[in-house]
Amino acid sequence: MKTYSIDDDHISNFLTEKVLEEAEFSTEIQSFLSAEDALNFIKQDYEANVPDIIFLDLNMPMMNGWDFLDALAPYKDNLLGKCHVYILTSSLDTSDTARSKDYDLVSGFIHKPLTLEDVQVILAEIEDKA
Amino acid sequence: MNIAEKMLKYSPDMFCCINKQGCFVKVSEASKKILGYEPHQMEGKSYTTFLLPEHKEISLAAEATIVKGNPLSAFENSYFAKDGRVIPLRWTAEWNDEEQLIFCSARDATELVKARQQLDESVQRYKALFENNPDVVFLEDNTGLVTDVNQAFCNTFGLDKTDVIGKPASAFLSSEMAGVNLMSFNEALAGSTLRFDIIHQSATHESLTFDAIKFPVIAYEQIIGVQTIAKDITAIVRSFDTITRQSQKLNTIFESITDAFIMLDVNWKIAIINSTAEKILCLDREKHIGTDFREIYPPADFGEFYDQYNYAITTGRSVHFETPYKEMDLWLEVKAFPSKEGLSIYFDDVTEKVRARQELERLSLVASKTDNGVIITDAQGTTEWVNEGFTRMMGYTLDELKGKKPGQVLQGFETDQDTVQVISKKLQLGLPFNAKLLNYTKAGDKKWVSIDITPIRNESGKISQFVALQRDITFRMKAFEKHKQMTQDLYRQNRDLQQFTYIVSHNLRAPVANALGLISMLTKSQKDTDLFDYAFANLKKSVVQMDTVLHDVNRILSIRDKQDVIDTEMVELPAVFNQAYSILQGEILSCGGTVKVEMDKCQKVNTNRSYLYSIFYNLLSNAIKFRSEERKLLIKVKCFKNQDGSTVISFSDNGKGFDTAKAGNDVFKLYKRFHTDATTKGRGIGLFLVKTHVEVMGGKIEVRSHINQGTEFMICIPQTP
Known part of the structure; x- marks a missing residue:
């Protein structure tokens, strides 16, 4: 399962990668330190580069998580069911949780750090949908 | 004495007979009465003895004629009387062949000669008067034909005597005037003397006016003709016209004065009354012009008028006052202007205005004990009255505000001029309105007032006054x-x-x-x-x-x-900047950067030193962090003073910059960053601190930036933080 971790905090990316490896969630994990980089990469080759799962941080300079989601909105119809976005944030702000509900592409909202339990839930959800 | 002798004796005429030798043969007794000689004193003497020498010649010639048989009558010569007087005599004489004597009768002709001389003189005098009369004179006979004209006539009409004599008046008068002349002529012929005007168009087309008198000329109780004397009164008529026109003009002016107007001469006599004055003061032009003003308005009853008038007359200054006129139950506004000719007085009936004001004053009195201020102005906004409440609130008395616009006195530095504009616009609309304004008391204290302004209209709907009710809302506004x-x-x-x-x-x-x-x-x-x-x-x-x-x-x-208790001091801007610069100098030099400082225009600012330091430090630090790799860092720091005394610091660099539109309001927010490069270590707190410090000092900060061009910060620090 192709998985991207988008977070400007490299420690966070590192932790996400390690947990996913431990859970044997994915063999193909790629981290991006900025949302813009991730977006450009996806746009480069739309067919090949769209991942199955994206772990997206919200609080990033320049293009934050919401901006990234807004940038993907035009491709929403093609992405739905194919690409699952999980917001992975340190934020405990409930307004962020509420806001994430407005985005169809967002499959879940996870508070950092990502745990094995979180990954189990995600796997179960994806299997349900599939 | 026989009858014949008696007739001779009593006759006033002197009878005598003269022989061929010219000597008196017989003389009647009348000689004594006429010449003073007894008959015998004359008898036997030549008549030439008694003759006036200058009459000798004509007398001898007459004698020669008589002797030839031609009777002579009404011959006149003069004798010396006994007492030496010269006595004119009138003779009748005839030659008698039988007696060979001249029979004569002589009458005393003294009276006759005198009468004849008088007549002669009067004819001459008349002639002179007629010819030399400067007035035009012409004579018509009783058929209406001109018999004579004088020199003035010829000059005026440009005619010769011969042109008009024997012709009717229409020969020299216009047909219209000839008609008038004929009518007058007929009346004169009937025995009347009359006057009429003759208007004549001169050769130079000048209209001449004559005042003509026509009267009958009577001789022997018979009207033998009509004389006309015409006086040229053109100049008088013209000046009269001018005077009439001027007086009409003056009259129009006086009548056009809407105020009642009268003029008194120096003796208090009324010289002019216009029609408004007739109405308001119940005067009659016919009756009262020329009357002593004091008779109509006794000083005992009109004390105030006279006090003012006397003041005006003695000082030569105009007076202006308002006073009741009890007789007519009116209030009058009186203006009197003294001059050499006397006193011009204008009266304006302000009863309605005064009543309205009194009414308002009465109403306002009700409110005078409250804290509300009341101002009454006229239609132009000039203060007429204020109540006690106003004086208590603002400190100004009626005397200090009367005749002035309230705004001029009450508004001050911090009064909002936009509101003032709105008020003056609303006043023009003539509708009631409310406004809230900052005014200043006489002592200079600020007072927020809520003003309710209501226009008062007179019967004709025109605004006569404004009433402004002021409430002190300072407390509320505070x-x-x-x-x-x-x-x-x-x-x-x-x-x-x-x-x-x-x-x-x-x-x-x-x-x-x-x-x-x-x-x-x-x-x-x-x-x-x-x-x-x-x-x-x-x-x-x-x-x-x-x-x-x-x-x-x-x-x-x-x-x-510490926002409310920051310590301020006079801080030298360049010194504080250098302090921050010295810390970061190493970094700036190592990256090849330069700093240009222009701060000589505002050396000192009253502010907090450590905040200012923090501002400079963070801006410098940002400039270093976000410098462009493509060019060497250049930082420019300038400062200048604004007109309001505030200090503006401009801090610019030629670094990476950022998209101002995209960053929006986030630029100065805590932990907001605009650069993702791994090389930069922005934490997103620098600008937040800068802004916080600037705001704590009471200042403002603005930023302009263009990607890959640079960033400029403008910091404004007010004069007193």
């Missing part, structure tokens, strides 16, 4: 200001709180989340593995990060807390 301040404080506190929630949920939570993740990893990992070491190092990093955030929060809070 409460409002305080309320506003509190709201602002609350808003800021709330915003800060939100920001801290954000800090806690993101910036503090992020390293905590990392720490949790790393700890969980550490518990699962074997010691002395790379993973363990990596996780451990990052755990430490995360905890340090937490500590930094906590320090930041603490620092921000401490600034905010």
Whole structure:
């Protein structure tokens, strides 16, 4: 399962990668330190580069998580069911949780750090949908 | 004595006979009465003895004629009387052949000669008067034909005597005037003397007017003709016309004065009354012009008038006053202007205005004990009256405000001019309205007032006055200001709180989340593995990060807390800048950067030194962090003074810049960053601190930036923080 971790905090990316490896969630994990980089990469080759799962941080300079989601909105119809976005944030702000509900592409909202339990839930959800 | 002798004796005429030798043969007794000689004193003497020498010749010639047989009558000569007087005699004489004697009778002709001389003189005099008369004179006979004209006539009509004599008046008068002349002629012929005007168009087309008198000429109780004397009164008529026109003009002027107007001469006699004055003062032009003003208005009853008039006359200054006129139950506004000719007085009936004002004053009295101020102005906005409440509120008395516009006196520096404009516009609309305005008391204290302005209209609907009711709302406005301040404080506190929630949920939570993740990893990992070491190092990093955030929060809070009690001092801008620069000088030099400082125009600013230092430090530090790799860093710092005394600091660099439109309001927010490069280490607190410091000093900060061109910050620090 192709998985991207988008977070400007490299420690966070590192932790996400390690947990996913431990859970044997994915063999193909790629981290991006900025949302813009991730977006450009996806746009480069739309067919090949769209991942199955994206772990997206919200609080990033320049293009934050919401901006990234807004940038993907035009491709929403093609992405739905194919690409699952999980917001992975340190934020405990409930307004962020509420806001994430407005985005169809967002499959879940996870508070950092990502745990094995979180990954189990995600796997179960994806299997349900599939 | 026979009868014949008696007739001779009593006759007043002197009978005598003269012989061929010219000697008296016989003389009657009348000689004594006429010449004073006894008959015998004359008898036997030549008549030439008694003759006036100059009459000798004609007498001898007459004698010769008589002797030839031609009777002579009405011959005149003069004798010397006995007493030497010259006596004119009138003779009748005839030759008698039988007696060879001249029979004569002589009569005393003294009276006759005298009468003849008088007649002669009067004819001459008349002639002279007629010819030399400067007036035009012409004579018509009783058939209406001209018999004579004088020189003035010829000159005036440009005609010769021969041109008109024997012709009717139509020969020299216009047909219209000839008709008038004929009518007058007929009346004169009937015995009347009459006057009429003759208008004649001169050769130079000048209209001449004559005042003509026509009267009958009577001789022997018969009207033998009509004489006309015409006087040229053109000049008089013209000046009369001019006077009439001028007086009409003057009259029009006086009548056009809407005020009642009268003029008194120096003796208090009324010279002019216009029609308004007739109405208001119940005067009659016919009756009262020329009357002594004091007779109509006795000084005993009109004391105030006379006090004012006398003042005007003695000082030569005009007076202006308002007074009741009890007789007519009126209020009059009186203006009197003294001059050499006397006194011109204008009266205006202001009864309605005064009554309205009195009514308003009565109404206002009700409110005078309250704290509300009442101002009454005329239609032009000039103060007529203020109540006690106003004086208590604003400190100005009626005398100080009367005749002035309230705004001129009450408004001051901080009065909002936009509101003033709105008020003057609304006054023109003539509708009641309310306005809230900052006014100044006489002592210079600020007073917020709520003003209700109501226009008062007279019967014809025209605005006669404005009533302004003023309430002191200073307390309310202060409460409002305080309320506003509190709201602002609350808003800021709330915003800060939100920001801290954000800090806690993101910036503090992020390293905590990392720490949790790393700890969980550490518990699962074997010691002395790379993973363990990596996780451990990052755990430490995360905890340090937490500590930094906590320090930041603490620092921000401490600034905010001191907001109301910051210490200010006169700070030298260049010195503070150099202090910050010296710390960062090494970094700037090592990257090849330069700093240009132009601060000589505003050396000193009254502000907080450490905040200013922090501002310079953070801006310099940002400029270094976000410098462009493509060019060498150039920082420019300038400052200048604004007209209002504030200091403006401009801080610009040629660094990477950022997209101002995209960054929006986030530029100065805490932990907001605009650069993703790994090389930059922005934490997103620098500009937040700069803004916070500037705001605490009471200033403002603005930023302009273009990507890859540079960034400029403008900081404005007010004169007194």
